[in-house]
Amino acid sequence: MENITGRNFAVSGLVLAWIAFSRQAERREIENICRRFEHSTVLSSGGWRKIISEQKRKLRLTDNVFIGFEHQEGPINAEIVQTSGEDHYVLLTGSVEHPINVEVLLAHELAHAALRHTRGSWLSSDLAALIFGVAYILTANVILAILAAVLTESLLITPLRQQEEFEADRKAAEIAGPQKVIDTLELLKRTEKPLPVMETLFSSHPPIDQRIKRIHDYFSTAIS
Ligand SMILES: [Zn+2]
Numbered sequence: 001m002e003n004i005t006g007r008n009f010a011v012s013g014l015v016l017a018w019i020a021f022s023r024q025a026e027r028r029e030i031e032n033i034c035r036r037f038e039h040s041t042v043l044s045s046g047g048w049r050k051i052i053s054e055q056k057r058k059l060r061l062t063d064n065v066f067i068g069f070e071h072q073e074g075p076i077n078a079e080i081v082q083t084s085g086e087d088h089y090v091l092l093t094g095s096v097e098h099p100i101n102v103e104v105l106l107a108h109e110l111a112h113a114a115l116r117h118t119r120g121s122w123l124s125s126d127l128a129a130l131i132f133g134v135a136y137i138l139t140a141n142v143i144l145a146i147l148a149a150v151l152t153e154s155l156l157i158t159p160l161r162q163q164e165e166f167e168a169d170r171k172a173a174e175i176a177g178p179q180k181v182i183d184t185l186e187l188l189k190r191t192e193k194p195l196p197v198m199e200t201l202f203s204s205h206p207p208i209d210q211r212i213k214r215i216h217d218y219f220s221t222a223i224s
Pocket residue numbers: 108109112165168
């Protein structure tokens with residue numbers, strides 16, 4: 001193992017620290033947008049808060065959930081992060097001109113929180129970064145290290161994340177109704193641009209058709 005040098009450790013450490021720092025900064029940014037929105041008088045979040053407390057009750061979720069909205073061109077999308085302890089932040093982005101069932105989007109995101117997907121999110125890309133670091137320490141070869149990280153991401157993390165999406169869809173369908181979730185996914189399908197083939201390999205979200213089919217299969221008796 002003559003390749004293991006202090007330099008390898010230093011390079012790996014720097015890369016890992018930079019990734020950890022930027023992920024943390026991303027989470028804080030979402031937290032800040034949500035905190036500003038909580039106090040904003042421009043757009044009333046009252047209606048959304050009501051939906052959230054109702055859904056939290058149905059999901060038996062006792063954690064704090066804050067909501068934020070940021071205007072962007074395109075359809076409304078949502079993501080959830082957990083910054084610390086019991087605080088979750090749901091950020092909706094997009095344009096309010098696009099019709100979307102916000103109730104379903106929120107149900108899906110809160111389902112992630114109730115299913116504890118947000119708590120295990122370090123498993124996601126951070127694991128690939130860690131694999132990169134270890135592979136680089138062992139081989140001092142950037143190409144090999146990147147390859148190891150890419151394989152980890154596509155073979156292990158992507159399927160895991162996609163499984164979580166199916167679970168969140170199912171839970172959302174339980175509390176918002178399967179037909180509403182299917183209608184929302186159909187709408188997303190019509191408005192979303194298809195991903196390039198390479199990106200689909202690493203997308204945390206399974207193809208929308210598969211998500212619709214899973215809900216159909218699971219709730220077939222309730223829908224028909
Ligand atoms: Zn999701």
